[in-house]
Amino acid sequence: MPVTTAPAATVQQAHTAPGPDFDALRRSDPEIADVILGEMGREATGLQLIAAENFTSPAVLAALGSPLANKYAEGYPGARHHGGCEIVDVAERIAIDRAMSLFAAEHANVQPHSGSAAVLAAYAALLRPGDTVLAMGLPYGGHLTHGSPANFSGRWFDFIGYGVEPDTGIIDYDQVRLLARTHRPRAIVVGSIAYPRHPDYALFREIADETGAYLIADAAHPIGLVAGGAAPSPVPYADVVCATTHKVLRGPRGGMLLCGADLAERIDRAVFPFTQGGAQMHTVAAKAVAFGEAAAxxxxxxxxxxxxxxxxxxxxxxxxxxxxxxxxxxxxxxxxxxxxxxxxxxxxxxxxxxxxxxxxxxxxxxxxxxxxxxxxxxxxxxxxxxxxxxxxxxxxxxxxxxxxxxxxxxxxxxxxxxxxxxxx
Incomplete structure (x- = not known):
């Protein structure tokens, strides 16, 4: 959806855009219809400044509300565990091709249900329980999947946290290198939920190569900026890139994975059948729409x-x-x-x-x-x-x-x- 400088509109006017099936919903379930109208009113009358949120385009919303939601599609295009997937296979192939083109990646998996699911799949593909992982510490902006004891990551793996320089708040790269040399992690994670600067992906790659570690980029927040050329891309440096499709990318709530051809099969098997069942094909189609919009x-x-x-x-x-x-x-x-x-x-x-x-x-x-x-x-x-x-x-x-x-x-x-x- 292009940036618009629309004229002022009343809350009631903003409420006129739920879509062609809204009247049917209002007749069949007025209670939920009121919830939707209430949320539209909340969004329209305040300032939504949560860094992880955005407004999808009407086209993305249309795909999310489409009959593709009816289809069960375990597996991948051309190799499903259910019949009747000929049409949804086309949608997923479009999403994959667009993601690969948009991010210059050799392989894309567009099935993860969330960013956390994408990270889980990356760990499943590259790690085994008990492996040591180096990631940004939670007090410095690390995500729950970067070693929180309340999360699967902190229970299954031995996480070591790196931090930032006290005076500048910038990642302490000397500390990252020292911790990597000391602990020899199986993987190093670069990315956070509360770090406002660009990480030095090339330096992280250097440290990972020096210590024999995989490099996993959790680019959930900056991936939309990467798509628009407003942030450096982790794709040339990371073994696997985990991302969300909402936030700045402005697509549906969901996740994706990008990697080289050498890890494609391992990543796909880690998503299905290891960590997920059937893909949500309406969401996959909405991701395809968002990737197409982001290429404009x-x-x-x-x-x-x-x-x-x-x-x-x-x-x-x-x-x-x-x-x-x-x-x-x-x-x-x-x-x-x-x-x-x-x-x-x-x-x-x-x-x-x-x-x-x-x-x-x-x-x-x-x-x-x-x-x-x-x-x-x-x-x-x-x-x-x-x-x-x-x-x-x-x-x-x-x-x-x-x-x-x-x-x-x-x-x-x-x-x-x-x-x-x-x-x-």
Whole structure:
């Protein structure tokens, strides 16, 4: 969906775009219809600043709501465990071909149900229980699948965490190399959920080769920027790239894997039959739609605007007294500390939510307090630019001070940029 600067629309107008089957749903199940309308109203009247969220295009939503949802399709195109897969095979082949072309990868698997499922499959393909894995520590932005004791990763594998430099917040590459030499991990994971800078994939590759480790890139957050040419690609460096298809990529909620031809069979077998059953063919088709959209020139413009907006928002927040980690961002993602304003992250998130500004908390390096994590993918999809980022920073300050006018002014801003403009 191209970036749009649509005219202002009322909440009621924004509610007119659920799709052609919505009237049937309203007749058969008004309770769920009201839930959908309620969520559309929430999305249309506030600012969605969660770094992992975005607004898919109407075409992606159409594929998700298609009869492809009816088909059981265990296996892969041409080798299914169910009959009648001739049509859905075409959809999956299209998705695979588009993903390979978009990311210049030798092989793609588009079946993972989520980013975590993709990481699980990568581990299943390359590791055995008890293997040592080096990944970014959770206090520094690592994901649950990077060794949390509450997650399968922390229970099945011996994770060693690397961190960031205390003064800059940048990955401590000397520490990464030292830990790799000391522990000789079977795999090194590069990627995080709360690191706003580009990792040095080439240096990670060098360290992995030096210590005999596989390199797994968890690119769930930056993969959409990679698709738009606004971030470096991990594909030439990593043995396996795990990613999501939502976030900046603006597709359906799901995952995918990219790898070289040498690991293709191992990756495919790790997805099916080892970690998953039947693929969700409506989601696979929606991924194909998103890959097609991301290949268009307009998406490159969008991806670069996402980064421009994030940098502008980070500057605005800093001007309002928020401590932005690493001093800024290279991506769609910003992490920050509200302690200079006398607020911990959870309190800040609550005050912002009360004003219609939705975001997350995150761990902060070298401290027990939590900070805030936000992103610009969704508001950029709505057509907002640098001027709106400056305004959002002002609204942040108002909300954190519990200024009662903040909610009204957030709604006024959101009204001018509906996520799904009204259709005639």
């Amino acid at each position: 020139p307009a998406f490159s413009t969008y991806a670069h605007q996402v980064v421009t907006n994030a940098r502008a928002l980070a500057e605005g927040l800093a001007a309002e007294g928020v401590a932005v980690t690493t001093g800024g961002t290279d991506t769609h993602l910003i992490t920050a500390d509200t302690a200079p304003l006398g607020l911990d992250g959870r309190t800040a998130r609550g005050r912002l939510a009360a004003a219609g500004m939705v975001l997350d908390t995150c761990a902060l390096p070298y401290g027990d307090e939590r900070g805030i994590r936000l992103g610009t993918a969704a508001v950029t999809t709505q057509g907002m630019g640098k001027a709106e980022m400056a305004r959002i920073a002002e609204l942040f300050s108002m909300a954190l001070r519990e200024d009662r006018k903040a909610l009204t002014e957030v709604r006024e801003l959101a009204d001018g940029f509906p996520p799904y403009p009204a259709r005639d």
